[in-house]
Amino acid sequence: MAAALNALPGDAPIQFFDLKAQQASIRPALEQRWLTILDHGRYIGGPEVDECEQKLCEFTGAADAVAVGSGTQALVMPLIALGYGHGDAVFIPGFTYNATANAVLLAGATPVLVDIDPNTFNMDVEDLERKIQRVKGTRNLRARAVIPVDLYGLAADYKAIQEVADAHGLVIVGDGAQAFGAKQDGKWLGTLAEITATSFYPTKTLGGYGDGGAILVRDKEMGDLLRSIRWHGTGDNRKESIRVGINGRCDSIQCAVVAEKLGIFEGERQRRITAASIYNQRLEGKVEGQTASQADEHAYGLYTVRVPDRDAIRAKLQDAGVPTAIYYDTPIHQMPAFEQFAPARGLPECEKASREVLSLPMHPYLSEDQVHRVCDALLGALQR
Ligand SMILES: Cc1ncc(COP(=O)(O)O)c(C=O)c1O
The missing domain is CATH 3.40.640.10 (Type I PLP-dependent aspartate aminotransferase-like (Major domain))
Structure with a gap:
């Protein structure tokens, strides 16, 4: 059975991570x-x-x-x-x-x-x-x-x-x-x-x-x-x-x-999975995310999707009180310290991902209503 999330109302401030609640x-x-x-x-x-x-x-x-x-x-x-x-x-x-x-x-x-696989x-x-x-x-x-x-x-x-x-x-x-x-x-x-x-x-x-x-x-x-x-x-x-x-x-x-923290880890892991399954259900077919195979249980350290026009979407989410982050906006071979290791033809999927990825709030202390609010805000931002 899916682990229950906490009962905070949807309009409670949403944290990207929440170390305070955990502490x-x-x-x-x-x-x-x-x-x-x-x-x-x-x-x-x-x-x-x-x-x-x-x-x-x-x-x-x-x-x-x-x-x-x-x-x-x-x-x-x-x-x-x-x-x-x-x-x-x-x-x-x-x-x-x-x-x-x-x-x-x-x-x-x-x-x-x-290079990376665009799905995973x-x-x-x-x-x-x-x-x-x-x-x-x-x-x-x-x-x-x-x-x-x-x-x-x-x-x-x-x-x-x-x-x-x-x-x-x-x-x-x-x-x-x-x-x-x-x-x-x-x-x-x-x-x-x-x-x-x-x-x-x-x-x-x-x-x-x-x-x-x-x-x-x-x-x-x-x-x-x-x-x-x-x-x-x-x-x-x-x-x-x-x-x-x-x-x-x-x-x-x-x-x-x-x-x-290892003592509370399994409970937290299950709550991340519950939050992610709501994201998956609400966002499926509307935004591309990370595809796990049947063999995988994702640890959901981050929940990341691809969006067009990322800056504009991010700004709209911020206006709706939804914090987001970008991991990562520069692939390794385009960082000054590592440019000398850039393959001659670049790394097309790494470059594409770095332009498109956006990570949504993900931690074990999100409430169901908050996860829905993030989805509402993202789907709304994508439509406008
Ligand atoms: C993929 C990856 N590798 C290595 C590290 C390095 O870990 P640390 O910051 O503990 O040195 C991090 C940390 O952010 C990471 O995300």
């Missing part, structure tokens, strides 16, 4: 956790880190989870662990948050940009194959890894990507920063690839109260290696570096918040 529901427990941390004083590496990692494994079924300082670190560190750097090609979609591209470059590797907004697997072939035809790059991004909370097509990766000897490092809580073929994100990165940025589906992230892995040895890299590449004594590493730690306070 109210867990505030006493968080205050207790602050006091515990103040008492034990282990602000770094406290028991909350182990608790958070254990709970992440229990929730997702991942063999190991390593809490780190941000989603960006969660992408850089596996590339360091795998030893990828100069001369190594890492395939990423051209329509994502800039962190995906930055992570590849910070590891010293070369991002190779792949995720990596186009045929274009991935083409781009791998192209890299294999050059002398200066080795095809090493692929980072599919689970945009807006919809898992990339991991089955198809795994086939391509296996055929070419590539490792998959999933960028699930926006998609904690997504499922594919009944399996949770975190187990869909060998290695999955996620972010605890506060507005993510599972967010902390500051920066944080986690790396979920299928192989415990990889987990141990990442723990060493997280603490400057040290061994058990945490003094001598036995390999190159960074400060990739997630502090006790963030781990406590995430551990606490």
Whole structure:
């Protein structure tokens, strides 16, 4: 049965995200956790880190989870662990948050940009194959890894990507920063690839109260290696570096918040699904959105549609009290820092998406009436 949304009237102010409502529901427990941390004083590496990692494994079924300082670190560190750097090609979609591209470059590797599927907004697997072939035809790059991004909370097509990766000897490092809580073929994100990165940025589906992230892995040895890299590449004594590493730690306070929020996560996930199903019903056939397959359960980190004349529609929605946001109005290859990696013919679907996408309010504390009000405002704006 669909989870019931809260009972706020439709004319109550609509938030794009609502961290305040969420905080109210867990505030006493968080205050207790602050006091515990103040008492034990282990602000770094406290028991909350182990608790958070254990709970992440229990929730997702991942063999190991390593809490780190941000989603960006969660992408850089596996590339360091795998030893990828100069001369190594890492395939990423051209329509994502800039962190995906930055992570590849910070590891010293070369991002190779792949177009997206216009229906899912995720990596186009045929274009991935083409781009791998192209890299294999050059002398200066080795095809090493692929980072599919689970945009807006919809898992990339991991089955198809795994086939391509296996055929070419590539490792998959999933960028699930926006998609904690997504499922594919009944399996949770975190187990869909060998290695999955996620972010605890506060507005993510599972967010902390500051920066944080986690790396979920299928192989415990990889987990141990990442723990060493997280603490400057040290061994058990945490003094001598036995390999190159960074400060990739997630502090006790963030781990406590995430551990606490995991307790309410499933209820929140269900309410996102309920809100999204109203959007889907009301908007079907009227605006194009993101198409999930039968195998997918979308995590609805964001609810995004395509609209014509986006600025005008946005302004009308704002007048109607409906906040919106754009993720993203510039594809990776058109950002100054990454222009040198632009494919000769561009990335047509990434470019089109960046002109058309508009994200609507999406969080677990929306009321049914508010979701209808967003739909009324959008459908009205499209008609005028
Ligand atoms: C797709 C994607 N990848 C990576 C990141 C980086 O996460 P963080 O901001 O925690 O470093 C984000 C965060 O916004 C993201 O949306």
